[in-house]
């Protein structure tokens with residue numbers, strides 16, 4: 001163990017701490033490690049240090065105050081093998097900075113956090129509700145339709161088109177994406193050491209068909225856009241990117257390359273589809289488990305909106321809806337380890353040395369389950385986000401960092417929040433959400449791969465009278 005690193009469990013020769021716990025049980029294992037070693041500890045994966053940082057204050061201090069140092073991505077499976085250090089989520093330095101600035105400005109133009117996007121989302125949500133209605137109150141698994149619907153919002157923004165639920169090619173792509181997310185795990189040695197990822201025991205090669213299909217799909221979309229490009233009619237993200245490339249023709253060392261465009265589109269597509277639809281699945285589970293909360297939400301929505309069209313302007317009038325979603329996100333804890341970061345240079349903090357290039361996890365889980373911030377953290381209690389004036393605000397809301405914090409913070413947060421809010425209200429307006437078997441509710445235990453996922457479950461969506 002190199003000098004100055006935060007402490008950690010005893011290492012074995014060569015393998016270090018490999019095999020200390022099952023990757024799928026990482027969340028619980030890290031809670032124990034934090035109890036034993038405190039807010040900073042290191043696991044050695046072979047000879048590579050992986051540093052874990054817990055606690056809201058430390059995470060904020062390092063990711064926000066020292067954001068310039070901690071905003072790079074380390075060399076791991078996703079950055080090296082999948083992204084090849086291009087795109088948005090896994091690039092670093094100017095390859096990341098310029099693209100992030102462009103992505104933020106462009107997505108804002110297309111309505112991120114603005115009114116015009118709401119109409120588009122509500123239309124997509126209503127298509128989904130019509131699809132749900134076809135089941136006529138019978139129990140079914142919402143996963144596939146939900147994912148397609150959420151994905152369609154991001155597809156409209158980047159490709160300028162949506163896909164039908166029955167579209168075979170798109171359905172196949174969604175299935176492949178599920179497989180990719182099931183095999184990847186940030187705690188696998190093959191994730192930390194991309195060099196060994198092709199060894200069969202890690203199953204990472206199962207990701208290859210998805211990566212190939214995704215690259216082909218995105219490649220076709222970009223080619224189509226290039227063929228039909230009209231700089232006076234910029235319809236979506238790809239068009240905007242092609243225009244930017246044109247405006248920068250001749251620029252030396254440009255980061256606006258075709259590879260970068262394909263990478264960014266892939267990241268938007270992957271990050272924008274799974275996370276939000278997964279959170280919505282958790283929301284349905286909590287509605288089934290807490291019927292009294294569901295009734296309260298429904299009563300509030302009926303009172304404020306009836307069957308009227310929801311918009312983000314209704315958020316202040318529906319504080320419990322926002323509080324419910326925050327509590328779902330806190331309990332669902334879909335990215336407990338966050339995405340990995342690294343440091344640009346050796347950095348000393350609280351007597352510990354964070355060596356340049358180390359893999360670092362700023363543990364979202366440590367904040368979302370911190371009893372100092374969220375008393376009785378294992379209790380599902382949306383009311384915790386409601387202040388004495390009945391508003392959804394206060395310290396707990398500020399510290400809900402499910403989207404992380406600092407310069408690398410989730411770029412899709414405004415979109416995700418809109419989707420969650422509008423979807424939940426529409427479901428509550430149109431359906432009673434009931435379990436398949438009231439005597440045997442689906443489990444609230446998740447399994448961790450990249451994301452914390454519930455077991456497959458069925459739900460009955462009964463049309464409200």
Ligand code: HEM
Nearest residue numbers: 088089271272275276279339403404408409410411412416
């Ligand atoms: C409930 C939904 C979501 C959650 C909980 C979530 C959470 C996160 C987290 C924790 C990160 C890592 C931040 C870090 O490295 O410090 C991230 C990154 C990212 N997310 Fe999200 N996300 C969600 C939805 C979305 C959506 C809808 C989009 C699509 C627009 C999106 C796009 C991205 C991108 C592009 C990054 C990489 C940012 C960068 O590296 O600069 N996310 N997200």
